[in-house]
Each structure stands twice: as structure tokens, then as C-alpha cells.
Amino acid sequence: MATEDSYLLKVAEIVRETADAVSVVFEVPSGESATFDFKPGQFLTLGVPSDQTGLVARAYSICTPPGDGLAVTVKRTAEGYASNWINDNLKAGDTLRVLPPSGIFTPKSLDTDLLLLAGGSGVTPIMSIARHALEHGEGRITVFYANRDENSVIFAEKLRELAAANPERLQVIHWLESVQGLPTAEQLKAFLAQYDGWTSFCCGPAPFMKMVQTALKELEVPRERRHQEKFISLGGNPFGDVEEVLAAQATIAEADDAENAEGAPEDEPAVAGPVAVEVELDGEQFSFVDWDGRQHLLDFLESKGVNAPFSCREGECSACACMILEGDLSMTRNDVLEKEDLEDGIRLSCQARALTEKVRVTYNG
Known part of the structure; x- marks a missing residue:
């Protein structure tokens, strides 16, 4: 329903x-x-x-x-x-x-060598990627999994079964704080240095992901070979006017619209258009020359029949994230991307407006 x-x-x-x-x-x-x-x-x-x-x-x-x-x-x-x-x-x-x-936290190729790094419940998407790559790909896979102690290891038995069934392709390395202490930046960097040429995917607590990404950058791993999952709890309602929400709204005070407006960050002036935009999505290429750059990119793509990903539409998650390949985009609102993400060219398409007369982006991670 x-x-x-x-x-x-x-x-x-x-x-x-x-x-x-x-x-x-x-x-x-x-x-x-x-x-x-x-x-x-x-x-x-x-x-x-x-x-x-x-x-x-x-x-x-x-x-x-x-x-x-x-x-x-x-x-x-x-x-x-x-x-x-x-x-x-x-x-x-x-x-x-x-x-x-x-989400775009997914490998372009299942045949490349994958270094999958997880902390705590961050193993969830890592498990999906590892199992799919083992079944449909040919590359080697190493899973580095950090946890508080042995009892907090999610999918422990399944990981053992996968490693035993794929000894030539899969290696699982557990790091337990109760045994080894928290991994240091130096230890992580030394570990990562062994996987030159591999493509990394990292998911876990923010400090863990930041440490991994910093080490990978110091090792000069190119941006296209390092990926991290990122989303936060949504403050808005992406579900529309469903009966559950309407019933609750009848019993609580309305939000102060004026206060919300005062707190809204201002983005840089957008190009009025027409803007030429090229988009890579799910192996397809889309090209348009009539984007009014003041319109949010997601809204424009939807008006053209492009099934671009999104969830909250409020700049509060990373479901609509894309990466700039050419040109530049500003954002009306951003509650999830950090400075390093912006420097890497990542933008939220639900909030993105054109800063240049030509823009090329990819949703392929």
C-alpha cells in the first residue's frame, strides 16, 4: 500500500x-x-x-x-x-x-579489489556489498571490522562462514577495543598502506570514518577509490501527508515558520540560466541545455523524467548526493556534508543550484 x-x-x-x-x-x-x-x-x-x-x-x-x-x-x-x-x-x-x-554507497564494479572498513553497526552495508561481490564478482575482498568487544560483533557467524567458504578471496580482520584498544591514526594508516590500488568503502561512527578518510588522503588514494557512507536522522517528514502524521499534528503546536526562515543559510548567487547540465546515473547519461540554475537540480531532473535518488528533500540526508565532475554548484541548505565532502565535490542535489553555465555531475559514487 x-x-x-x-x-x-x-x-x-x-x-x-x-x-x-x-x-x-x-x-x-x-x-x-x-x-x-x-x-x-x-x-x-x-x-x-x-x-x-x-x-x-x-x-x-x-x-x-x-x-x-x-x-x-x-x-x-x-x-x-x-x-x-x-x-x-x-x-x-x-x-x-x-x-x-x-544511496550511492555502492561499487561501480564487483570485479575490483575491495577494502571494506566497518565500525559497529557500520558493518550493515558492508555485509551487503561483501556478499554480493563474492557471488557476482571476481575481485579480492578484505573486511576490517572494529568493535567494542566480541559480544558486540554483528554477523560474527556469517562472516566466519563467508571467510571459510571463500579463503582465496575474502579476509576478515576483527579489531576489538577490549583487546587491542582503540585503533590509532598511525595503526590505521599502516594497515591501509598494504592495500595500494584497492577501492575502499567505509561506514561507522563519525570519528572512525574521519580517521580512515584522513589516512587514505595522506596515502594519496584518489577520490574515486575512497567512499564513505553518511546519513543522519531526519528532522523533517519525507512521508507526505500520511494519516499517522496528520493525527499527531492535530495534537502538537505548529513550528514557528518565521524562526525557521531566520535560521536558513544563504547560498551563493545562482546562475539564472540557461545552464547546460550533464548527469551520470545508473550507467546512463542525460544531457539538458535548459536548466534555470536557480531551480534545485533534483527538481529540474524530475521535471525531465529522470529518476534521480532522494529521500528527505531538506538537505538533512545524503540520499540525493552527487559529485561534481565539471563546473560548480552551491546549496541552499546542508546539514550533513562536511568541509572535506564539499572539497571533494560532493553536493546534495535537492539543494543544489548552478554557479556556472555548464555543470556535469555523477550519481555513481
């Missing part, structure tokens, strides 16, 4: 992975199988019930490889309303409102 761009999916199974993490397996209706096709490394945005807001939107990575069902893994966080609700309340037979898969 769909409302706007969201769907109500039935929970087929809850799998307890560790004491503080569960995998939620969804049942996808046969008529919506194409809608929920996904690439390894992508995520789902879930609408978790809330007494205050009707729904809170949270993004969780898909842990399964394409063709092996649809499931996300959710680890409990100390102050996380949604993660605690899912771990404590969700059960088989329940339904959740879900947006279709999103």
Missing part, C-alpha cells in the same frame, strides 16, 4: 543479531518488487511511530545482498528513540512505512 512515495511493508521476521541489535526482514508485495530492487550498500528510510510527531524518519542500511530478501539492521543507541523502539517493540506481523531504497 503506497501513500505519496512511501509504502506500508509487513515485517516478516525479527532476527536478534546481538544483545543490542536486530535485523528487520520485510515482506515486499509482489506488485512492488521493482520498487524495492536495490543495489548493495543502499539504505531504507523507515517511518517509526511517535506519539509526538506521528512518525520519525530514520535511515538504516540494507544488510542483505540483492536477490536475497530485504532487511535492515538496527543497533540500539543510548538516546535513540527509533532504534530503541525497534529493538523493544517491533515484531513479525507489524507494518512500517518505508521509502524505496536510496
Whole structure:
């Protein structure tokens, strides 16, 4: 059942992975199988019930490889309303409102050598990528997985099984804080230096990802061979005017529009157009010469029938992220990309406006 761009999916199974993490397996209706096709490394945005807001939107990575069902893994966080609700309340037979898969944290080729780095629950998209690459690719794979202790290792048994079944292609390296302490920048850099020429994917806590990216840059690994997953909890409502939200809005005060407007950051002046724009998406090339550069790039692409990825439309997640190959883009709002991301040419297309008369971008990571 769909409302706007969201769907109500039935929970087929809850799998307890560790004491503080569960995998939620969804049942996808046969008529919506194409809608929920996904690439390894992508995520789902879930609408978790809330007494205050009707729904809170949270993004969780898909842990399964394409063709092996649809499931996300959710680890409990100390102050996380949604993660605690899912771990404590969700059960088989329940339904959740879900947006279709999103994200560009996915390999262009499954035949390249992949260095997959995970911290804690960041192993979720890494697991999807590793399993898919083992089944459909030919490259070597190394998984570096950092955790607090042995009991917090998600997918421990599955990783052992995969390594035993693929000894020539897969190596799994566990780093436990309880045994080795937190990895230092020097230790990580020395480890990464062994994988010259490999393509890296990193997901985990922000300090872990920053340390990995800093080390890779110091090793002069080119941008096209280093990838990191990044999304945050959404403050807005990407689910449209669904009944859950409308019911809650009737019982709480409206947000102060004037205050929100005062806090909105101003971007640089945009080119009025016409702007020539070229887009790489899912192996296809799109070219247009009539973009009014003051219009957000995502809105323009949708007006041309291009199925560009997005989730929140508010600059609060990275579902719509693209990378500049030529020209430049400003953003009306940005709550997720850091200075290093901007320097690497990453922009949120839902907030992007043209700064040059020609722009070329890619959604292919």
C-alpha cells in the first residue's frame, strides 16, 4: 500500500543479531518488487511511530545482498528513540512505512579489489556489498571490522562462514577495543598502506570514518577509490501527508515558520540560466541545455523524467548526493556534508543550484 512515495511493508521476521541489535526482514508485495530492487550498500528510510510527531524518519542500511530478501539492521543507541523502539517493540506481523531504497554507497564494479572498513553497526552495508561481490564478482575482498568487544560483533557467524567458504578471496580482520584498544591514526594508516590500488568503502561512527578518510588522503588514494557512507536522522517528514502524521499534528503546536526562515543559510548567487547540465546515473547519461540554475537540480531532473535518488528533500540526508565532475554548484541548505565532502565535490542535489553555465555531475559514487 503506497501513500505519496512511501509504502506500508509487513515485517516478516525479527532476527536478534546481538544483545543490542536486530535485523528487520520485510515482506515486499509482489506488485512492488521493482520498487524495492536495490543495489548493495543502499539504505531504507523507515517511518517509526511517535506519539509526538506521528512518525520519525530514520535511515538504516540494507544488510542483505540483492536477490536475497530485504532487511535492515538496527543497533540500539543510548538516546535513540527509533532504534530503541525497534529493538523493544517491533515484531513479525507489524507494518512500517518505508521509502524505496536510496544511496550511492555502492561499487561501480564487483570485479575490483575491495577494502571494506566497518565500525559497529557500520558493518550493515558492508555485509551487503561483501556478499554480493563474492557471488557476482571476481575481485579480492578484505573486511576490517572494529568493535567494542566480541559480544558486540554483528554477523560474527556469517562472516566466519563467508571467510571459510571463500579463503582465496575474502579476509576478515576483527579489531576489538577490549583487546587491542582503540585503533590509532598511525595503526590505521599502516594497515591501509598494504592495500595500494584497492577501492575502499567505509561506514561507522563519525570519528572512525574521519580517521580512515584522513589516512587514505595522506596515502594519496584518489577520490574515486575512497567512499564513505553518511546519513543522519531526519528532522523533517519525507512521508507526505500520511494519516499517522496528520493525527499527531492535530495534537502538537505548529513550528514557528518565521524562526525557521531566520535560521536558513544563504547560498551563493545562482546562475539564472540557461545552464547546460550533464548527469551520470545508473550507467546512463542525460544531457539538458535548459536548466534555470536557480531551480534545485533534483527538481529540474524530475521535471525531465529522470529518476534521480532522494529521500528527505531538506538537505538533512545524503540520499540525493552527487559529485561534481565539471563546473560548480552551491546549496541552499546542508546539514550533513562536511568541509572535506564539499572539497571533494560532493553536493546534495535537492539543494543544489548552478554557479556556472555548464555543470556535469555523477550519481555513481
